Amino acid sequence: MTDTTYDLETLSIHAGCGPDSVTGARTIPVHQSTAFVFQDAEQAANLFALREAGFVYSRLTNPTVGALEEKLAAMDDGSAATCTSSGHAAQMMVMAALLTPGDEVASSQKLYGGSLNQFAVLFPTRFGWKSPTFNPTDPDGCKAIITDKTRAIFLESLSNPEGVVADLEAFAKIAEDAGIPLVVDNTMATPYLCKPKDFGANIVTYSTTKFISGHGNAMGGAVVDCGNFDWIKYGDKYPELGKPNPGYGDINFAETFGPAAFAIHNHAVGLRDIGCNQQPMNAYLTFVGSETLSLRMAKHCENALALAKFLKSHDKVSFVNYAGLPDSPNNANAKKYMKGQGGAVFTFGLKGGYDAGVKLIESVKLFSHLANIGDTRSLIIHPASTTHSQLDDAGKEKAGAGPDVVRVSIGIENYKDIEGDLAQALAQV
Numbered sequence: 479m480t481d482t483t484y485d486l487e488t489l490s491i492h493a494g495c496g497p498d499s500v501t502g503a504r505t506i507p508v509h510q511s512t513a514f515v516f517q518d519a520e521q522a523a524n525l526f527a528l529r530e531a532g533f534v535y536s537r538l539t540n541p542t543v544g545a546l547e548e549k550l551a552a553m554d555d556g557s558a559a560t561c562t563s564s565g566h567a568a569q570m571m572v573m574a575a576l577l578t579p580g581d582e583v584a585s586s587q588k589l590y591g592g593s594l595n596q597f598a599v600l601f602p603t604r605f606g607w608k609s610p611t612f613n614p615t616d617p618d619g620c621k622a623i624i625t626d627k628t629r630a631i632f633l634e635s636l637s638n639p640e641g642v643v644a645d646l647e648a649f650a651k652i653a654e655d656a657g658i659p660l661v662v663d664n665t666m667a668t669p670y671l672c673k674p675k676d677f678g679a680n681i682v683t684y685s686t687t688k689f690i691s692g693h694g695n696a697m698g699g700a701v702v703d704c705g706n707f708d709w710i711k712y713g714d715k716y717p718e719l720g721k722p723n724p725g726y727g728d729i730n731f732a733e734t735f736g737p738a739a740f741a742i743h744n745h746a747v748g749l750r751d752i753g754c755n756q757q758p759m760n761a762y763l764t765f766v767g768s769e770t771l772s773l774r775m776a777k778h779c780e781n782a783l784a785l786a787k788f789l790k791s792h793d794k795v796s797f798v799n800y801a802g803l804p805d806s807p808n809n810a811n812a813k814k815y816m817k818g819q820g821g822a823v824f825t826f827g828l829k830g831g832y833d834a835g836v837k838l839i840e841s842v843k844l845f846s847h848l849a850n851i852g853d854t855r856s857l858i859i860h861p862a863s864t865t866h867s868q869l870d871d872a873g874k875e876k877a878g879a880g881p882d883v884v885r886v887s888i889g890i891e892n893y894k895d896i897e898g899d900l901a902q903a904l905a906q907v
């Protein structure tokens with residue numbers, strides 16, 4: 479185990495990373511194996527009964543995936559982490575552990591488009607998990623929708639695409655007073671800009687597909703257990719964690735595993751039953767990519783701030799939503815929670831509306847027109863016709879994805895080239 483008091487820059491390189499105890503390999507091997515041989519019958523029985531930690535079957539645990547889990551937990555100062563096949567799988571697995579039919583999750587109105595759909599349609603219609611929403615700029619509005627059925631608050635620390643920075647401490651207080659966990663999707667911020675646990679979050683989710691892996695080459699998700707929620711005290715609400723679990727030989731996860739209860743439940747029950755494990759090769763790519771997280775995030779933020787300033791003074795642009803700009807309504811929270819920075823992704827409006835947006839996207843040369851963020855490359859998309867197209871017009875406006883809005887994810891190329899490309903494209907709209 480790496481010393482977890484190291485700084486993030488050091489942890490992102492060393493945490494979870496060997497050398498391999500058998501071969502001495504300095505970086506992590508790809509354990510592309512479905513199953514692992516037991517030493518003897520007793521060890522096999524112990525592994526199945528969770529009396530011993532080890533590897534059984536890669537749907538549950540795998541050494542390569544485990545190395546990434548160790549690193550992600552260390553980077554967020556969590557007790558343990560669980561990797562999943564995607565960010566959406568991470569959200570699904572968290573909610574499946576916390577909610578039963580008829581329960582509620584209070585969720586933010588400003589989420590990634592796919593998450594809005596997951597919470598607004600899949601969860602209530604297929605699982606009976608109701609999902610009343612709140613505006614993340616309004617903690618009181620969140621407090622007002624908490625009922626005795628609410629089992630979690632879910633929000634993005636830095637929202638995709640609009641860049642709203644949630645007042646995490648205010649939401650953590652609401653969650654604490656209600657005796658429910660605050661679940662924070664920290665995909666856009668990454669631990670480089672924000673460690674949600676420092677502000678009272680209990681569970682952190684990621685799409686590692688984005689900045690954590692950073693190169694646009696591997697899908698993945700993760701759930702970090704902050705180890706700070708009292709599942710035993712609230713065992714009546716969370717019998718999966720705080721009471722004997724009939725789905726796992728009547729183990730009481732909270733009593734048996736203490737601060738890592740949620741993470742071990744995520745492996746033993748979540749991955750086992752939902753089957754959304756991350757592949758070893760993807761964990762390897764993500765592991766290697768994450769070594770440069772700090773360098774990349776610094777450059778992403780520097781380029782994005784410069785471009786936001788450029789766009790703000792451009793006569794074809796009606797507005798720029800970038801939390802790193804001093805006059806942004808999100809700047810105060812960005813100072814408190816995001817080291818004053820705004821990340822790499824932001825939206826801006828075109829005076830020419832929908833048609834101008836389409837023309838702009840068709841005119842860029844360096845930017846890639848695609849549905850991803852957090853790549854080393856600069857990316858551009860028109861959310862209203864793509865990522866947020868499943869929402870009605872009011873929902874699009876609420877999510878910050880109106881018809882005139884363009885979303886960019888600024889890469890780590892040379893700044894002059896990025897600005898030059900948007901300048902020539904804007905000249906054509």
Ligand SMILES: *Cc1c(COP(=O)(O)O)cnc(C)c1O
Pocket residue numbers: 564565566567590592593634638663665666684685686687688697698699851
């Ligand atoms: C992309 C994204 C997700 C979903 O992650 P996938 O890996 O695509 O499943 C969730 N939250 C945010 C903020 C995202 O940007």
